[in-house]
Amino acid sequence: MSAMPDPTGATQGLRGGAFLFGETEDLFSPEQFDADSRLMVETAYSFCKKEVLPVLDRLDAQEDGLMESLVRKACELGFAACEAPERCGGLGLTKSLATRILEALSLNGSFSTTFGVHAGIAQSPIVLFGSDALREKYLPHLLSGEWMGAYALSEPNxxxxxxxxxxxxxxxxxxxxxxxxxxxxxxxxxxxxFIVFARTNEGVTAFVVERSFPGVTVGPEEHKMGLKGSSTARLELEGALVPEENLLYVEGEGHRVAFNALNLGRFKLAAMALGPARAALHHAAQYAKQRKQFGRPISEFGLIREKLARCAAMFYAAESMLYRTGGIVDHAFQQVDDAAPDRAEKYRRAAEECAIEASIGKVFATETLALCADEALQIHGGYGFTEEFPVARIYRDARVTRIYEGxxxxxxxxxxxxxxxxxxxQQLLDCEATDECHDLFLRSVRAAWETMGENLISDQQICARLSDMAMNLYAVQSAAVRATQATGPQGEFGRACAALWREQAGVALAAAAAEVFGRCGKAGEPVSLSSSGGKDVDAIATAVLESDGYPIL
Ligand SMILES: Cc1cc2nc3c(=O)[nH]c(=O)nc-3n(C[C@H](O)[C@H](O)[C@H](O)COP(=O)(O)OP(=O)(O)OC[C@H]3O[C@@H](n4cnc5c(N)ncnc54)[C@H](O)[C@@H]3O)c2cc1C
Incomplete structure (x- = not known):
């Protein structure tokens, strides 16, 4: 393996971007959570099943007080305080564990978005960039669930x-x-x-704005196609008066607050996409066993089994990427002393560390949700297209995850x-390939770089294909290494998923590489990857059917 330069230019010793160089050491995976951590995840999962899932129609109708009371209950169980440092009244858990808990709370999109925003991008700017005074003023209200938070960056134009x-x-x-x-x-x-971003003479600046400040009003609810139980509305600021001490970080540096909150937000959003994908797989497996056609349960048909297996394999890859990124994020954040006077600067660099993994993880997990929601609906046939079955809601709610947070x-x-x-x-030009997927990626990077150099960023198709290849490489590596680390039935299931995902990703990698080579005038470059012929479909489908869904929590 080639020596790994510091690929993102971040603090020495941290590891964001290392996967591009074939580096797979110290990969964190959900199997490494200890018994106490698992108990917390199970508590969150059971909270979501017992408290949230039975009231979905009432949530979607925005019944007065219902969403707030559920969020408050979740906060009383400590779920919104998981990762805030103990100095701020939080539990100081790792971001990986906080994220696994969020995933377990995310079986429904509306609750997930509401809680995820409250516990995530509405809070992290204050934790990472807030003064001691701002933390003391706001975090106790937000962590306890007494108050809810929001993040206000987007505007009509x-x-x-x-x-x-x-x-x-x-x-x-x-x-x-x-x-x-x-x-x-x-x-x-x-x-x-509300964490609000506004322009001063110095540039974009972040503020904490209270609803009660003079000049602040909230518009009517948007009529959305999904996530009907979540609130989405305009925030009107008409000469709103905000005290000086409510400025976050540095005047004119608000873009750093915005984008680093989003780096962590995208990492979390991957978990918030896996929650409903898990729910979709659960409904798909249950329905496939119970629905009979041609005298047999449809779960016995090869094409239904293949759908279940492909969804589970992609889920496994997304989950492997997410918690591998969690390990990187935790490593970066553990270097920061929360009591140090320059903590905001250090937190900023820690949040930047995972920017690439967070972006590709968000894209991959939300596209995993799209696949799982779509195939779950297809498995339900015409019934899936009605509101009598739960998959229609999952399908509608899923769509926006490919739109928001970038x-x-x-x-x-x-x-x-x-x-x-x-x-x-440029650094990758001298890197040695660690396997054939990596080789295809490296050859594509070389072709693009030799033909276009830095101008490649002006060719959006090339950019997208290289990003897709990086994403699939991360997925293939993460799933494969995690599967070799795991033991017992989970290890067997993981190895089958990793192998099937490698098949799927191989096709996508080859197509992307062919396009890059073609656009760079190197159409003759070989792009084929070895294939094992999808022999793992049956084993995965059987595990999903036996467990009534994705078998690992
Ligand atoms: C339900 C919901 C909840 C949301 N919650 C929040 C929130 O809490 N806080 C907040 O601040 N925002 C929120 N958003 C806003 C969300 O982040 C934006 O909708 C998103 O960033 C996209 O912006 P846009 O809708 O203006 O689309 P546009 O930016 O107008 O994009 C339209 C299309 O053009 C594409 N496009 C744009 N630029 C480029 C480019 N350079 N190259 C290629 N393609 C491009 C986009 O990918 C998209 O397909 C929410 C949105 C929704 C729908």
Whole structure:
């Protein structure tokens, strides 16, 4: 294996981006959670099954007080305080464990979004970038669930191009006056605090804005196609008065607050996508066993078994990527002393460490959810297309996960752009391949770099194909290494999933490489990868059917 340079230019010793160089050491996986951690995950899972799933129709109707009471109950169990440092009143758990707990709470999209935003991007800017005074003022209310939080970056004319935001923050004698409209704000109906991004003379700046501040109002609910139980509305700031001490981090450096909250947010969003994907697989397996056609349960048909197996294999790969990233994030955050005066700077660098893994993890997990929701509906046939069965809701709720926290297009462009600008593609030119998938990726990078150099970022198709290859490489590696580490039935299931996923990813990698070579005038380059012929389908489908869904929690 080649020596691994510091690929993202982050603090020495941290490991974001290492997978691109074939590095697979110290890979964290869900099997490594200890018994106490598992108990917490099971408690979260059982909370979601017992408290949330029975009231989905009432949640979607936005019954008064219901969502707030569920979020408060989850907070009383400590779920919103998992990862905040103990110094701030949190439990100081690892981000991997907090994320596994979030995944277990995420069987329904509306609850997941509401709770995930509250415990995530609405809180992390205060934990990472807030002064001691701001932490003391707001975290006790947010961690306990007494208050709900929201994150307000998007505007009517600024979505993907988030830094073109128009909300203004003008200086007053003792603070700022904010004017503008924030759009699509999750939790707006219920939140008492909003992390708001506005433009001062120095540039984009982050503030904590209370609902009760003069000049703050919330618009009516958007009529959405899914996530009907979650609140999404505009936040109107009409000369809203915000005290000076509510500025987060540094004036003009709010983009760092915004993007690092989103780095962690995307890492979490992968877990929030796996929750409903797990629910979809559960319903698909149950229905396939019970529904008979041609005198047999449809679970006996090869094409139904193949759907279940492919969904489970992709889920396994997504889950392997997510918790491997969790290990990287934890490693980075463990280097930071929360009591140090420069903690915000160190937290910023720690959050940047996982930027690439978080983006590809978000894209991959939300596309895993898309596959699982779609195939679960297909397995239900016509019944899946009605509201009488739970998969229609999962299908509708799933769609937005490919849009928010950076669309999947923007995340694909971001990965290729970052790897170009940080000089990583250039470093990869001398890297030795560790296996045939890695070899195909490296040869594609070389073809693109030799033909276009840094200009490759102006070719969005090349960018997207290279990002897809990086994503599939991470997925294949993470699933394969995790499977070899695991023992017993979980190990067997994992090895079958990793092998099937390697088949699927091999096809995607070869197609992406062929396109890169073609666009770079190297159409003759070989792209085929070895194949084992999908022999693992039956073993995986049997495990999914026997467990009534994805078998690992
Ligand atoms: C239910 C819901 C909840 C949300 N919650 C929040 C929240 O709590 N806080 C918040 O701040 N925001 C929130 N958002 C906003 C969300 O983050 C944005 O919708 C998202 O970033 C996309 O922005 P947009 O909708 O303006 O689409 P646009 O940016 O207009 O994009 C439209 C299309 O063009 C593509 N596109 C745009 N630029 C490029 C490019 N350079 N290259 C290639 N393709 C491009 C996009 O991928 C997309 O397909 C939420 C949105 C929804 C729907």
């Amino acid at each position: 600024s979505g993907s191009d988030a830094l073109s935001l128009q909300t203004k923050a003008e200086r007053t004698a003792d603070g700022y006056r904010l004017t503008g409209t924030k759009m699509w704000i999750s939790n707006a109906k219920w939140a008492q605090t 669309t999947n297009e923007i995340n694909r462009i971001f990965v290729a752009t970052r790897l170009t600008k940080k000089g990583v593609f």
